[in-house]
Amino acid sequence: MSDGDYVVEAEALSKRFGKRWAVRELDLAIARGAVCGLLGPNGAGKSTTLRMLLGLVRPTHGAVRLFGASLRDARLHVLKRVGCLIEAPAFYPHLSGRKNLELLGRISGGVDAARVQACLERVGLGDRGEDRTAGYSTGMKQRLGLAAAILHDPEFVLLDEPLNGLDPPAVLLVRRLIRSLAEEEGKTVLVSSHMLHEVEVTCDHVVLLRGGRKVVDGKVAELIKPDHARLELRVNDGEAALGWLRAQAGVGEVEEEERGPDGSASLVVSLAGAESAQLNRGLIEAGVEVSSLAPRRRSLEDLFAELTAEPAAVGAEEEGA
Numbered sequence: 001m002s003d004g005d006y007v008v009e010a011e012a013l014s015k016r017f018g019k020r021w022a023v024r025e026l027d028l029a030i031a032r033g034a035v036c037g038l039l040g041p042n043g044a045g046k047s048t049t050l051r052m053l054l055g056l057v058r059p060t061h062g063a064v065r066l067f068g069a070s071l072r073d074a075r076l077h078v079l080k081r082v083g084c085l086i087e088a089p090a091f092y093p094h095l096s097g098r099k100n101l102e103l104l105g106r107i108s109g110g111v112d113a114a115r116v117q118a119c120l121e122r123v124g125l126g127d128r129g130e131d132r133t134a135g136y137s138t139g140m141k142q143r144l145g146l147a148a149a150i151l152h153d154p155e156f157v158l159l160d161e162p163l164n165g166l167d168p169p170a171v172l173l174v175r176r177l178i179r180s181l182a183e184e185e186g187k188t189v190l191v192s193s194h195m196l197h198e199v200e201v202t203c204d205h206v207v208l209l210r211g212g213r214k215v216v217d218g219k220v221a222e223l224i225k226p227d228h229a230r231l232e233l234r235v236n237d238g239e240a241a242l243g244w245l246r247a248q249a250g251v252g253e254v255e256e257e258e259r260g261p262d263g264s265a266s267l268v269v270s271l272a273g274a275e276s277a278q279l280n281r282g283l284i285e286a287g288v289e290v291s292s293l294a295p296r297r298r299s300l301e302d303l304f305a306e307l308t309a310e311p312a313a314v315g316a317e318e319e320g321a
């Protein structure tokens with residue numbers, strides 16, 4: 001079996017449930033060592049996609065290759081190299097977290113006690129391993145699921161909404177865990193989420209699904225790179241700043257994003273020939289204090305808002321749509 005540069009390759013992957021297309025003509029290529037975010041609103045087709053990549057759902061058409069091998073022909077062989085967390089993980093409630101992991105470890109051919117403990121610690125359950133999972137909170141179960149996904153040291157980790165039910169410290173812990181899997185251990189991670197900010201800070205690559213179709217596929221750094229034609233300004237006097245800016249040649253549109261009770265404001269200025277230093281100087285001379293001025297940073301949220309300006313049909317596409 002030849003291992004390609006891509007851990008996942010999918011071509012025209014499609015799934016229809018009855019008359020509805022959950023996923024339609026999806027091409028995917030995830031490079032080795034990347035953290036890829038699969039983003040999309042509820043019903044966009046994220047879970048269906050992940051299930052097809054694991055062979056848990058049979059595609060209506062299209063094909064999946066993992067590590068360069070066809071999933072159809074070599075499923076058991078390639079899945080040994082994959083770890084996953086798909087929806088709410090199921091554990092034996094009467095057994096401890098540690099015992100549950102030990103049992104799972106046996107299935108994958110033996111994992112020693114030190115590895116079990118290390119995985120518990122990595123998900124912040126180092127001191128709760130002896131407790132029965134029946135007594136775990138939702139977030140603890142979710143984290144135990146994550147420990148189970150990485151237990152057998154898989155090369156490719158697939159996580160469906162791993163942040164569900166987690167509190168802010170746990171979100172941070174999981175974010176670091178995902179980064180360290182890729183950066184320190186060279187693993188490839190595919191993580192689904194509807195939380196734009198999380199994908200922006202955790203992933204190198206993002207694929208955005210909407211109504212089962214791919215609408216964006218690219219490197220996060222390129223998608224959100226700063227827009228030098230637009231400036232973000234924070235000023236102490238919004239009214240005066242707006243008046244001055246709108247009177248300048250070389251300044252295009254000026255939008256007020258927020259106005260504080262003290263009259264201070266955040267503005268976004270489109271440059272049409274003017275330079276930022278020149279505007280800074282001019283505002284100060286006009287008696288306006290400028291506390292910050294920087295190129296507009298586009299967030300995934302902005303991008304998403306632009307793409308979803310017209311509402312998608314709820315759920316997925318009907319047949320023939």
Ligand SMILES: Nc1ncnc2c1ncn2[C@@H]1O[C@H](COP(=O)(O)OP(=O)(O)OP(=O)(O)O)[C@@H](O)[C@H]1O
Pocket residue numbers: 017020021022040041042043044045046047048049194315316
């Ligand atoms: N087993 C199934 N039977 C029928 N329809 C299904 C099934 N699984 C998914 N679907 C449909 O496929 C579409 C995509 O669902 P999917 O669960 O993949 O979305 P998702 O992006 O994971 O959403 P969420 O953010 O809510 O988890 C939805 O319209 C859903 O109703």
Ligand SMILES: [Mg+2]
Pocket residue numbers: 046047048160
């Ligand atoms: Mg889902």
